[in-house]
Amino acid sequence: MSYRVFNPQEYPLPYIIDDVSQWPIAKLTADSEAFTAAVQKAVLDKVTHKAKNDSSLKNELEKVLYQERIRLTQTPWKADPKDERQFWNNIKSKIVHLDSVNAGEEIHTSEEDILNEIVNRYTQEIVGHFDVSAFKFAKNILPIFFGRILNAAPGKWFKTLSANAKTIHEKIPITGDVDRIRNLAKKGTIIVTPTHFSNMDSIMVGWVLNELGLPAFTYGAGLNLFSIKLLSYFMSNLGAYKVDRRKKNAIYLETLKTYSREAIERGAHSIFFPGGTRSRSGALERKLKLGLLGTAVEAQKNNFKRFSDSTAPRIYVVPLIINYHFVLEADSLINDYLKETGKEKFIRENDNYSTSFGMIKFIFKFLSASSSLAISFGTPMDVIGNEVDENGDSYNHLGQYINVKNYFMNSGELTDDHQREEEYTKMLGEKIVSQYFKHNVVLTSHLVCFCAFELLRKKYNYIDIFTLIRTPVEDVRIDGKELVDAIERVKEQLKEMNKNNEVLISPEVRFTNEKVIEHGISNINLYHANSPLEKSSDGYYYSEDLKLLYYYHNRLEGYKLERYV
Amino acid sequence: MSDKRTVGVIGAGSFGTAIANLLAENCHVILYERNAEVREAILRDGRNRNHIMHADIELTDSLEEIATRCFLLFPVIPSAYFKNMIIDFSPYLRPDHIMIHATKGFHCEFDIDTMKPYDLKLKQIKTMSELIREETAIVRVGCIAGPNLAAELAEHQPAATVIASRFDEVIHEGITSLKSDRFQVYGNRDLLGIELAGVLKNYVALASGALSGLGYGENARAMLITRGMAEMIYIGKALGADKRSFLGMAGIGDLIATCSSPKSRNYSVGYRVAKGEKLADVTASMNEVAEGIRTLKIAKLIVDHVGANAPLLQMMNKVFFEDFDFDKAIKMLMRFPVGNDAEYLDL
Numbered sequence: 001m002s003y004r005v006f007n008p009q010e011y012p013l014p015y016i017i018d019d020v021s022q023w024p025i026a027k028l029t030a031d032s033e034a035f036t037a038a039v040q041k042a043v044l045d046k047v048t049h050k051a052k053n054d055s056s057l058k059n060e061l062e063k064v065l066y067q068e069r070i071r072l073t074q075t076p077w078k079a080d081p082k083d084e085r086q087f088w089n090n091i092k093s094k095i096v097h098l099d100s101v102n103a104g105e106e107i108h109t110s111e112e113d114i115l116n117e118i119v120n121r122y123t124q125e126i127v128g129h130f131d132v133s134a135f136k137f138a139k140n141i142l143p144i145f146f147g148r149i150l151n152a153a154p155g156k157w158f159k160t161l162s163a164n165a166k167t168i169h170e171k172i173p174i175t176g177d178v179d180r181i182r183n184l185a186k187k188g189t190i191i192v193t194p195t196h197f198s199n200m201d202s203i204m205v206g207w208v209l210n211e212l213g214l215p216a217f218t219y220g221a222g223l224n225l226f227s228i229k230l231l232s233y234f235m236s237n238l239g240a241y242k243v244d245r246r247k248k249n250a251i252y253l254e255t256l257k258t259y260s261r262e263a264i265e266r267g268a269h270s271i272f273f274p275g276g277t278r279s280r281s282g283a284l285e286r287k288l289k290l291g292l293l294g295t296a297v298e299a300q301k302n303n304f305k306r307f308s309d310s311t312a313p314r315i316y317v318v319p320l321i322i323n324y325h326f327v328l329e330a331d332s333l334i335n336d337y338l339k340e341t342g343k344e345k346f347i348r349e350n351d352n353y354s355t356s357f358g359m360i361k362f363i364f365k366f367l368s369a370s371s372s373l374a375i376s377f378g379t380p381m382d383v384i385g386n387e388v389d390e391n392g393d394s395y396n397h398l399g400q401y402i403n404v405k406n407y408f409m410n411s412g413e414l415t416d417d418h419q420r421e422e423e424y425t426k427m428l429g430e431k432i433v434s435q436y437f438k439h440n441v442v443l444t445s446h447l448v449c450f451c452a453f454e455l456l457r458k459k460y461n462y463i464d465i466f467t468l469i470r471t472p473v474e475d476v477r478i479d480g481k482e483l484v485d486a487i488e489r490v491k492e493q494l495k496e497m498n499k500n501n502e503v504l505i506s507p508e509v510r511f512t513n514e515k516v517i518e519h520g521i522s523n524i525n526l527y528h529a530n531s532p533l534e535k536s537s538d539g540y541y542y543s544e545d546l547k548l549l550y551y552y553h554n555r556l557e558g559y560k561l562e563r564y565v
Numbered sequence: 566m567s568d569k570r571t572v573g574v575i576g577a578g579s580f581g582t583a584i585a586n587l588l589a590e591n592c593h594v595i596l597y598e599r600n601a602e603v604r605e606a607i608l609r610d611g612r613n614r615n616h617i618m619h620a621d622i623e624l625t626d627s628l629e630e631i632a633t634r635c636f637l638l639f640p641v642i643p644s645a646y647f648k649n650m651i652i653d654f655s656p657y658l659r660p661d662h663i664m665i666h667a668t669k670g671f672h673c674e675f676d677i678d679t680m681k682p683y684d685l686k687l688k689q690i691k692t693m694s695e696l697i698r699e700e701t702a703i704v705r706v707g708c709i710a711g712p713n714l715a716a717e718l719a720e721h722q723p724a725a726t727v728i729a730s731r732f733d734e735v736i737h738e739g740i741t742s743l744k745s746d747r748f749q750v751y752g753n754r755d756l757l758g759i760e761l762a763g764v765l766k767n768y769v770a771l772a773s774g775a776l777s778g779l780g781y782g783e784n785a786r787a788m789l790i791t792r793g794m795a796e797m798i799y800i801g802k803a804l805g806a807d808k809r810s811f812l813g814m815a816g817i818g819d820l821i822a823t824c825s826s827p828k829s830r831n832y833s834v835g836y837r838v839a840k841g842e843k844l845a846d847v848t849a850s851m852n853e854v855a856e857g858i859r860t861l862k863i864a865k866l867i868v869d870h871v872g873a874n875a876p877l878l879q880m881m882n883k884v885f886f887e888d889f890d891f892d893k894a895i896k897m898l899m900r901f902p903v904g905n906d907a908e909y910l911d912l
Contacts (some may be wrong), residue, residue, distance in 0.1 A: 384660075384704070396702050398655070406661035407704065410734065411570065411636045419733045420705075427704070 003177035008169035013178070013213035016186055023215035024189070024267040025130040025239045035262060036123050042258045043119045047251055048112065054244060057111040060250065061095055064118065067249040075246050079227040088120065100415075115251070122255040128218055128241035135216065138234055169211075172204075175441070175504065178212055179233040180390045181318055184380055185214050187392040188314035189267050191296050193432050194216065195320070196273040198327045205320065206238075206269055208375050218263055219271035220256070220292070230360075238332045239268075245277075253291065261295035265302055266313060271297075274432060280337035282330065284436050284552035294425040300383045301421065304405045305414055306537025312405070314392050317385075317428065319378030319435040322507075326525035326552075334551040337464065374443065374506055378435035384424055385431030437558060441504045442494055444511075446555040448520030450476055451486040451543060452533050453553035454565035469546045479539040484513045491516070503559065524552060569593045569621065572742055575650065577603060578853060581641035582616040583718040584667055584709070588639070590745045591620035595631050596622050603714035605741045632657030637738055639691075639709075643854040644670025647693055658701040659711045665707040665728060665739050665836070666693045669763035670856040671863045678862070682869035685803075690863060692760040707735040708756060709743075710763030710815035712822030714829060718748075725749035727815040729759035751814050758810025761801045766820050767831050767857035767862060770795035771882055773824035774835025779891055789826050789877070790817075796875045798909045800864065803871040808912050831857035838884075839891055857889070861885060876901050 001312050006013070019024055021030075028035055051057035068088050081087075094109050094117075184190060194205050204219065207219055220243035226232040241263075243256060264270055276289035300315045307313065329332065379387050382404050386394040394402040407424065408414050460468050491513070497503045508519050517535075526529045530544035532552055543549045569592050574585040578597035585596045598604050604624045607613045625631055631638065632654065642650050647668055658664075673680075674689040691699070694706040707730030718724060728739035728750055736752035744750045753759050769789065776785050797820075798811045810816055823829040825838065834855045837847045848858065865882045868875045880898055883889035 116901050398700070398702070400655075400702050402660060402702060404660075406659050409661040410738075412661075423731050424704075426624075 006174070006178060007107060009175070011169045011174070012211045013182070013471060015213045015215065016182055017215055020132050020135060020215075023130070024476075025216050025218055026132055027269050028218075028263060028266055029130045029239075030526055031266075032127070035266065036127055037457050038117070039255070039262050040119050040123050041257050042262065043114060043123075043251070044112070046254055046258070047115060047119075057115065058095070058098060061091075061111060061114055061118070064249045064251050065092055065095060068247070071246050077224060077227070078248075079126075079223050080387050082479070091118065112295045118251060119255055122252055123259065125223075126241050126243070126256060126259050128235075128239050129237060130216060130218075130239040131237040134209065134234075134237035138238065139210075172208075172373055172375060174208060174211070174377070176439070178377070179381070180380060181377060182212060182214065183390045184316045184318075184388065184392055185269060188316055188378075189264055189299075189317060190214070190217075190269040191264070191317045192269070192271045193274045193317060193319050195322055195436055196275045196278045196322060197282070197322065198278060198329060200324075200328065201273070201278075201322055201334065202271075204322055204375065208320075209271075215269060217269045217271045219273075220260070237266050259292060260292055261299045261302070264296060264299040265306075265313075267313060267441070272295075274429065278329070279334060280333050281557075282327070282334065282337075282551040283557045284433075284440060284555065286433055286558060288429040288432060290425045291421070292317050292428055293429060294421060297383045297421045297424050297428065300404065301408045301414070301416070304408055309403075309405060314388075314404070315359060315383050316392070317381045317383060317432070319379065319381075319432050319439065321374075321376045321439050321441065322437055323374040323376070323441045323443055323446075325443055326527045328527065330528070330548055330551050331545075334547050337551075338547065339471070374441035374504075376439045376441050376504060378432075378439045381428070381431060381435075383428060385428045438502060439504055441506050442509055442556065443523070444508045444516050444520035445524040445552060446520075447490060447494070447509060448483075448517050449524065449532060449549055449552035450556040450561065451490055451565055452483060452543070453549050454562055455479075455482055455486055456546075456549075456565065465550070469550055471546065473542065473544055473546060476543060476546065477536075480535070480539040480541060483541055486515055486565045487513045490561050493561060493564045497559070570637075570742075571595060571635050572637040573597065573631040573639065575631065575638065575640040575654070576642040577607065577613055578641065578643070579614055579616070579715040580619070580634075580667060580713070581639075583713070583715040584639055584641055584743075585622050586616060586619045587718065587743055587745065587748050589621040592637075592742050594622040595634060596624050597626070597628060597631050598624060598777070599626055601626070614704075614719075628654045629657045632662065636661060637663050637742060639665050639667060640697075641667040644668050644672055644693065644856060644859065645854060648672055648696060648700070652695060654847070655701045658703050660702050660704055662701075662703050663705045663707070663735055663738055664697050664701075664703050665709055665730070665735065666697065667709040668693045669710060669767060670859060671764055671852075673863060677859065677866075680866055682866055685866055685870045687867070687870065690867060692757065692764070694756055694760060696908060705732050705735050706730065706756070707732070707739055708760050708763070708852075709739065710759050710819060711751075712814065712818045714822055714826055716828045720862050721747055723747050725751065725814050725818070727753050727759055727813060729753040729756045729815070730899060731756055731811075753810060753813065753815070755807040755810045757804065758801055758806035758808075759815045760807050762797060762811050762813075762816040763819065764856070764860055765797040765800060765864060766793075766816070766823055767860040768878060768881055769797070769820055770823035770829050770831035771835035771855075771857040771861065771885075774827075774829075774832035774837075775839035775881075775884070775891065776835075777832075777876045778836040778839025779895075786824060790820050793824075793877060794820055795909045796877050798912060799873045800868060800871075800875060800878075802912050803873045804867070808909065822827075830855040833856065834873060844885060848872070852896045 020026060048057060051060050065088065068145040072088065074084055094114050097109065098111065107265060192205065194201055216239050218239040218241060221235050221240040223242045223244040226235065226242060241259060272292045274293055275285035296315055296317065303312045341412055382388055382394045384404065384407055386396050386402050388394050394404050396402050454477060456468060491509065494503060494505055498505050509516060510520060521533050526546060532545055532548035533541060533543050535541055572588055572592045573595045574581055574588065575597045577596050588594050604626065605759050607618060607624060611618050671692045677784045694708055697703055697706045707728055709726055711726030713724055713726055728736050730736050731754060740750045740752060773786055773789055776789060794811055794817055797842055798808045801811055802808060823832060827833055830853060834857060838844050861881055864878055868878055876898055879892040884891055884894050
């Protein structure tokens with residue numbers, strides 16, 4: 001991997017397009033009416049076409065109504081519009097009225113009209129805006145805001161780590177081929193696919209992309225977050241669109257996907273969190289949600305359809321891995337995981353922060369406490385998963401030049417084939433996952449927690465993990481020497497894997513084993529009241545919260561490192 | 566030349582010729598054969614072995630030509646030579662090619678005779694579709710497998726097969742180009758399962774030939790086929806395949822055909838060895854490869870590596886490569902403790 005590495009002082013890089021009003025997302029907003037109209041028309045076409053093949057359209061509408069009425073009674077949110085119930089009652093009476101068609105009325109609402117009304121409401125709810133002046137305001141105000149936090153809270157922690165407080169760029173090193181990503185953003189549309197561990201992720205991703213000098217990205221933000229006023233102001237004006245995870249009906253999902261696809265086709269750089277929600281276990285995502293990812297594949301095909309070969313806009317996928325020494329929500333995430341809830345059945349409106357004040361407190365804790373985290377960009381790919389060079393050309397795993405259009409061709413013709421695109425999306429998903437593992441930066445805290453927990457697992461191999469986690473903490477001790485030895489072995493293996501481009505490791509991991517432990521423990525304990533791992537005065541290690549130790553250990557799961565502990 | 570679409574077949578062996586003839590009923594076929602003598606003989610005689618060549622088949626010795634003129638390609642090459650062919654082919658192949666192979670064998674990245682199960686990495690054993698994906702730019706791959714004895718296809722007898730692929734498009738292309746009044750074509754999305762069914766049945770066919778060679782009758786063969794299929798399901802499941810694939814045309818269907826017919830190469834190898842001929846002499850006397858011998862060794866490595874239950878496979882390895890006595894082997898298999906009937910359906 002040879003690419004230019006930027007010094008922390010060089011950030012933020014100049015914008016690749018100076019004039020903010022010329023950014024794709026600003027143009028999308030300027031053209032908002034035509035854009036939403038196109039989304040609506042595409043959804044209508046697709047749903048009516050599908051209804052013709054499968055069941056009747058009326059059937060489909062009744063299903064949606066049924067699901068929406070359940071949502072209204074079971075999970076009402078503050079963010080819901082006031083007239084929500086009224087709207088659906090109205091739809092209900094219209095659907096009921098459809099039956100009177102048989103009575104020979106001449107003027108009536110058709111199924112298509114009702115569908116149109118629903119899709120229109122969904123589109124209006126989802127649509128995001130990008131406001132140039134709000135962006136400029138945010139750009140000027142946020143560094144002051146973050147700077148305040150950084151300077152206000154150098155506190156005791158930083159003094160133990162370094163003589164001087166660090167700047168934000170020193171605290172958050174960025175690795176990856178930044179030049180190539182900037183080039184590709186000029187040539188085509190970028191889809192960034194980050195890992196998802198924390199609510200901080202969207203803020204971190206937005207920040208890092210801005211540091212790279214890329215135009216603002218659009219992304220789907222949970223509707224519940226829009227009830228936080230401060231956050232809502234920034235998100236609604238900086239290109240975020242709204243995603244309501246409670247709505248699982250086919251028409252809503254189709255609208256959402258169409259929105260994303262149209263935005264990509266219109267050149268809006270987008271962020272997808274392909275894991276769907278934050279990783280509950282703390283492990284790198286291995287199973288991705290392919291719905292939104294599929295819209296990138298479809299958009300690429302449509303671009304080939306609309307333009308001749310050489311001018312068809314290309315779509316590039318860039319995985320992004322965000323590594324935290326600690327995750328603020330670790331406790332609630334791992335509890336969710338252990339209860340095996342929180343994924344599908346029940347979506348909380350209130351997470352760790354649900355007010356503007358709570359959110360600021362959250363960010364404050366995060367920025368003031370974190371000593372270092374690592375942000376790592378994967379290799380840019382086309383929508384099939386081939387590597388893309390700085391000119392935007394695709395090369396497959398054999399180094400053969402690839403014309404991406406050929407993936408969508410059959411016997412010399414560009415053809416629509418949904419199932420084919422689904423398979424391509426799966427292939428792309430697999431490539432993203434393998435990049436997550438390759439470009440994951442192992443931090444000392446991950447390494448220490450991994451080794452400590454695996455030692456416990458070996459020691460107590462007669463009980464299962466869940467029993468182990470519930471064992472009274474005072475009964476669980478780890479021998480200091482054993483931990484050092486385990487770290488030595490895993491470290492050597494990690495270095496070997498690093499040479500083979502299988503994983504990245506932070507510079508601190510190369511410290512002596514004792515220093516690795518010290519660095520890891522001090523970082524992870526910056527935030528948690530009950531330490532996941534602590535050293536006793538007599539040289540033993542113990543944990544005040546085994547669940548958390550397990551959570552942080554999971555970050556290195558999937559590399560088959562257990563064998564070396 | 567007709568206005569039918571042009572498709573390519575790579576390999577003019579017995580089965581390759583049969584496939585080319587089936588395709589020629591719907592398509593114009595370009596048949597690749599690198600051996601000049603074979604090409605000349607086909608041109609001169611209008612036939613290849615016992616196959617009378619369809620008029621809509623032309624011959625070529627150029628992989629480049631076949632890649633340029635065809636989008637749909639059918640390689641039918643013994644597994645041992647498949648990799649060399651595909652590497653030669655690769656520079657001409659693009660993502661808009663669709664490749665459906667008909668090779669019932671594994672590719673190995675190691676020497677089969679010296680590899681030890683504990684040194685084995687499963688990744689080193691590949692199906693032909695995995696090999697195509699690895700060595701070319703093609704992603705839309707599929708396979709053909711089923712009870713398709715080349716000799717019977719040559720006589721235009723009715724038969725059926727399965728086209729498997731993760732892509733419905735590939736299945737559709739395979740069906741439309743191959744289906745005819747004498748050839749029924751089924752689709753299946755479990756590519757791995759169908760490939761494994763086609764490969765693993767080889768050693769059961771060897772065993773079936775051996776049973777006949779020893780003079781046993783149909784009760785014994787029915788037992789062999791049924792339990793052979795159960796073993797194939799156990800191995801297939803361990804490798805991630807769907808059990809249903811083994812219950813269809815490419816699984817039980819192919820098993821019945823190859824285990825009952827002296828026309829099957831694997832069957833006749835088993836038969837002759839059981840009659841007392843040396844394995845080396847038998848293989849030396851055959852003009853085409855019997856995949857079953859390779860399959861026996863490779864499947865044993867897999868089974869020893871993953872720990873699947875396959876007593877028949879173990880015994881077959883003993884009698885073929887360790888001079889173990891056939892009668893003793895059968896006795897041991899008959900004493901093998903068994904459980905409920907059709908238990909593999911619960912897997």
